[in-house]
Amino acid sequence: MLTSPGFYEKLAPLAFRALVRSIQSLTRTPSGRPLSVPPHDGCSNLFSGTYLDEHVDSIDAWDCDEEAKRVFEELRALWRAEGDLVRSHNEDELLSAWIDEVCEALGFDSLSETTLPGGYGYNDRLLFDSPERRREAVREKRAGREEGAYGLASALLEAKQWDADFTERFADDRSYRDASHQVKYYLERTPDDLGWGILTGGRTW
Numbered sequence: 001m002l003t004s005p006g007f008y009e010k011l012a013p014l015a016f017r018a019l020v021r022s023i024q025s026l027t028r029t030p031s032g033r034p035l036s037v038p039p040h041d042g043c044s045n046l047f048s049g050t051y052l053d054e055h056v057d058s059i060d061a062w063d064c065d066e067e068a069k070r071v072f073e074e075l076r077a078l079w080r081a082e083g084d085l086v087r088s089h090n091e092d093e094l095l096s097a098w099i100d101e102v103c104e105a106l107g108f109d110s111l112s113e114t115t116l117p118g119g120y121g122y123n124d125r126l127l128f129d130s131p132e133r134r135r136e137a138v139r140e141k142r143a144g145r146e147e148g149a150y151g152l153a154s155a156l157l158e159a160k161q162w163d164a165d166f167t168e169r170f171a172d173d174r175s176y177r178d179a180s181h182q183v184k185y186y187l188e189r190t191p192d193d194l195g196w197g198i199l200t201g202g203r204t205w
Contacts, residue, residue: 071106074105078098078101078102082097082098082101085097086098086202086203087162087163089161089162089202090161091159091160094161094202095124095125095159098202099125099157099159099202100125103127103157107129108127108128108129108154108155109127109128109129109130109131109133109134110125110126110127110157111125111126111128111134111137111141112124114126114137114146115146116146116186116190117146117150117189117190117191118189120175120185120189121186123156124157124158124159125156125157125159126149126150126153126155126156126157127153127154127155127156127157127198128152128153129154133152133153133154134152136152137149137150137152137153147190147191150190150191150193150194151193151194152193153194154194154196155196155197155198156186156187156190156194156196156197156198157197157198157199158179158182158183158186158197158198159200159201159202160179160199160200160201161202162201162202162203163201163202163203164179164201165179166178166179166199166201167179167180179199180199182199183197183198183199184197
């Protein structure tokens with residue numbers, strides 16, 4: 001994920017806490033263990049270990065335990081229903097049955113397969129922090145103003161199959177070398193107002 005202030009203040013703490021709880025559950029961490037920040041390896045140096053260990057608790061928006069618990073229970077129920085199927089899903093099936101449901105539980109409205117400004121392809125989902133912003137983005141999209149649609153979004157999301165390797169090079173000739181580079185490529189071609197890119201295979205976010 002890449003950060004923007006508005007998204008961070010509103011939803012990032014809730015999303016992070018809920019996902020941490022879900023990761024703990026999926027890896028069978030005892031439910032009674034206090035919530036802790038996961039290891040920082042593999043985070044592409046987005047946040048320093050010191051920041052995660054010592055400073056994030058002081059942010060007002062981080063005080064969202066009750067809401068995070070509610071979302072976690074919703075995600076756990078979804079996992080119980082879908083968990084034995086996700087590994088066999090293709091990308092579209094995984095988006096519909098799992099990834100979209102997770103995003104909805106975290107409070108997002110979404111818009112599917114919106115062309116990037118300038119016609120550089122399209123991404124799987126645009127995520128919005130309210131139905132009103134999503135509807136306004138639809139109007140922008142229908143009017144051919146893709147940049148306006150992207151500017152209203154909180155994040156773009158690119159999905160891969162379950163447990164996909166985000167660093168594996170694509171076999172075909174593309175403008176980006178792998179999935180991680182793909183999200184970076186997309187963000188570089190969207191308005192500055194859109195500061196978050198989410199890459200997920202359903203298990204890794």
